Amino acid sequence: MQRETPVPAVHDSPTAVKNPASGQHAVRFENVSLMFRSRRSASPVEALHEVSFDVGEREFCAIVGPSGCGKSTLLNLVAGLTPPSSGSIQVHGRPVTGLIPDIGYVTQDSNLLPWLTVDENIRLPLQIRKMPAEEQDERVDKWIELVGLGGFRDNYPHQLSGGMQKRCSIARTLVYDPPILLMDEPFGALDAMTKAVMQDTLLDLWDSHQKTVLFVTHDLSEALTLADRVIVMSARPGRVKAAAQVDIPRPRDVFHISELREFAEQHRVLWDMFAAEIATGGLSK
Template sequence: MVAQNLRLAIRGLSVVFTRRRGGSVTAVENLSLGVREEEFVSIVGPSGCGKSTLLRIVAGLIRPTSGEVMLDDRPVEGPGADRGMVFQSYTLFPWLTVQGNVEFGLRLRGRPPEERREIAHRYLDLVGLRGTEPAYPKELSGGMQQRVAIARAMANEPAILLMDEPFGALDAQTRSVMQELLLRVWEQTHKTVLFVTHDIDEAILLSDRIYVMTTRPGRIKTEVAVTLPRPREVSVMDTPEFIALRQRVHGLIREETLRVLGLESRDHL
């Protein structure tokens, strides 16, 4: 990793939550990672490993206990429009139309109406939702709402897009279509993305690199480079290279899951 093209650099990050009744939990411990410009990086790990916490720290929504987060060589001090985020839960503003939702960030920055409309149309086009502008979120399916949420985050043209299990609440069929859509969007935009998921196939299909996290306290266990050629199609999932990667990542996460359950190896099962 060449230091100067790092869009996002996290060094020596630790997060300790103090419990109400005393005592403390170390959610993330001495974690370091980097994301290059135009790179799609995923973080996978067993549940409760602190991967969502990590993403919220990058977004500036949680303060780390120690360590630093640098975006384009400037320290992250709080939330900002340069780090767009897509959440697992449905977070469209129900009182705004699709158009109003996508324009939300642009409006905050005082962009003129014609420009807002033009940008909103461009990103709704990108996620295949032109024509839904006047609809309210309650009229959209879950998958459509998440597409609008992606368009809303991208319309702000953030330096990095943070995605916290954005398809986690969708049914299996919709999820796979959404993965395909995100793959196509990425091939067109080459947006820098930090993506959190527990879906191994999703991580391999979409990413250039995958960080596998350990169980709590969360650290980086290994980094896996996804060498599958781009542009990718969903059919790549049937190739021997993909299957080998899947087995490797699966094995790594399984080790961690067994540790959570207090089983050091499968002999105990």
């Protein structure tokens, strides 16, 4: 007997999108708009327009949208790196007014410190937190192995490939176990096999350490593989175009998930929304 393919719950609300599965929110965007003004250009750039959505405690939330629609900007707002022009961002119920130490941010660029080795880069956040040396060693060893940089711990960033630098930067963030993880296309530069292994590791970590994750990606398959919910953003100025609940049971097998019928169906629905945004000018910056 053929099973009916579940169609994702798509909420086509441009203004407020709540996560129905979650009572408490870890992150809340409330009518957030952001205008970039520069001295060189007469006209300001509206990056985000009245964005409202909640990310539940321990939710894995993926954000997809065309290039230049404000995905990195959204994460920068949560990290306290950029203030909004209007509206507010709250983390665990408190307005974000500056940098928040409990947030781990894997930025789009690797941002490794060039004068530190792999070991020293990954160790740095533990030293800043004054963690005992023995625990530092344990955590650094564990993460160097997990990201497959065992033979490169004394290398400097310029001696690593782009993908290795990315893995080092992921380890540097995950090593201090922050409760909220912001990840900006963290696996984009990796080859397919390493990407799948890192996705698998991330899902294990999310499952066992109960983290809240905001995960930006261009890759719809990756969003469906990892997330509880996918937020689709419109072309610039970025707005929430829709939110799709991912109805694929957990635990998920990242290596074979694309063979599932519900995966193919949800991918098709998401792709139709995504393609419509690209068609409306989403590739322009």
